[in-house]
Amino acid sequence: MTRQATAIAHPNIALVKYWGKRDRALNLPATSSLSVTLDRFHTRTTVTWGAAQDEIVLDGVEVEGHVAQRVLDFLDLVEPARPPCRVVSASNFPVAAGLASSSSAFSALALAATAAAGRSLEPAELSVLARRGSGSACRSLWGGFVHWTRGERDDGLDSHGQPVLLDEPWDLRVVVAVVHAGPKAVGSTEGMVRTRATSPVFPVFVAENEALVLAGRDALLGRDLETLVSCMERSTTLMHASMLTAVPSVRYLAPGSLAVLDAVDALRMSGVGCGWTMDAGPNVKVLCRAVDAERVRDALALHIEQVLVLGIGGPARLVEAL
Numbered sequence: 541m542t543r544q545a546t547a548i549a550h551p552n553i554a555l556v557k558y559w560g561k562r563d564r565a566l567n568l569p570a571t572s573s574l575s576v577t578l579d580r581f582h583t584r585t586t587v588t589w590g591a592a593q594d595e596i597v598l599d600g601v602e603v604e605g606h607v608a609q610r611v612l613d614f615l616d617l618v619e620p621a622r623p624p625c626r627v628v629s630a631s632n633f634p635v636a637a638g639l640a641s642s643s644s645a646f647s648a649l650a651l652a653a654t655a656a657a658g659r660s661l662e663p664a665e666l667s668v669l670a671r672r673g674s675g676s677a678c679r680s681l682w683g684g685f686v687h688w689t690r691g692e693r694d695d696g697l698d699s700h701g702q703p704v705l706l707d708e709p710w711d712l713r714v715v716v717a718v719v720h721a722g723p724k725a726v727g728s729t730e731g732m733v734r735t736r737a738t739s740p741v742f743p744v745f746v747a748e749n750e751a752l753v754l755a756g757r758d759a760l761l762g763r764d765l766e767t768l769v770s771c772m773e774r775s776t777t778l779m780h781a782s783m784l785t786a787v788p789s790v791r792y793l794a795p796g797s798l799a800v801l802d803a804v805d806a807l808r809m810s811g812v813g814c815g816w817t818m819d820a821g822p823n824v825k826v827l828c829r830a831v832d833a834e835r836v837r838d839a840l841a842l843h844i845e846q847v848l849v850l851g852i853g854g855p856a857r858l859v860e861a862l
């Protein structure tokens with residue numbers, strides 16, 4: 541029987557970072573992390589469970605090789621003895637460019653594939669499944685702010701996202717300076733494996749990050765932007781320091797990234813509450829209050845051509861299930 545389901549998911553940006561795997565096959569993280577889900581950017585994925593043959597279409601192009609294999613391996617996790625499947629997925633923002641496209645992609649895929657397979661999973665189980673596709677995807681099932689707990693179990697069943705519920709919504713913005721929208725040179729898995737194996741700074745990142753997650757979560761609950769951005773910048777700095785001190789060095793930053801950091805420092809000096817983070821790419825994301833977003837955007841636009849203002853997104857959702 542052919543079944544089809546479509547899901548939409550938003551990417552998330554880590555406020556306190558995930559970098560390094562304690563189990564590569566299961567995508568179990570070395571540390572917990574904390575994220576914000578973005579609005580506007582999304583991935584929309586349709587899975588047909590029972591097609592003539594396996595077929596993967598990403599952003600309008602049929603893909604083969606390791607990109608297709610990663611999707612097919614994920615479908616095998618949903619059901620090892622599955623029928624041939626067709627997956628059609630498209631994102632409305634640059635993929636593999638440090639804009640967290642794998643988080644929305646594997647979150648949408650997990651939701652659409654399980655629905656198309658006729659399976660209904662609890663949110664934590666779905667998050668565990670999404671994590672197997674891409675670690676950060678386990679945080680994209682929820683809107684708002686999400687805490688991914690590292691977990692202790694070897695099978696990873698306690699390593700999944702959980703929403704951080706605020707009493708009232710907090711009207712924050714993420715201003716994205718698109719320093720470079722092209723694909724990154726070193727994929728996140730390769731970068732993580734190399735960093736963990738060779739960087740003398742990586743243990744320092746791991747040792748500090750767990751406390752930063754808890755302090756960041758408390759700052760969120762207490763609406764304390766100053767503390768939140770200090771946790772975010774500290775975690776980001778330690779993560780990039782560990783990348784840079786890997787052998788060979790993993791360098792995602794570009795001159796434009798540093799110009800944006802200087803601009804944020806200047807904004808802060810002038811009294812605007814804001815702070816930055818960067819992922820596996822040169823783009824910089826700046827967290828600020830909604831009322832300050834235009835001022836932040838204008839300041840960054842002096843240095844970077846493309847600056848986008850995003851709000852806080854909602855949860856991943858099914859939009860059709862036949």
Ligand code: PMV
Pocket residue numbers: 553554556557558559573640642643674675676677728729818819820
């Ligand atoms: O989920 P992955 O394998 O794309 O790794 C994401 C890693 C960072 O974006 C750099 C940090 C994070 O916590 O999202």
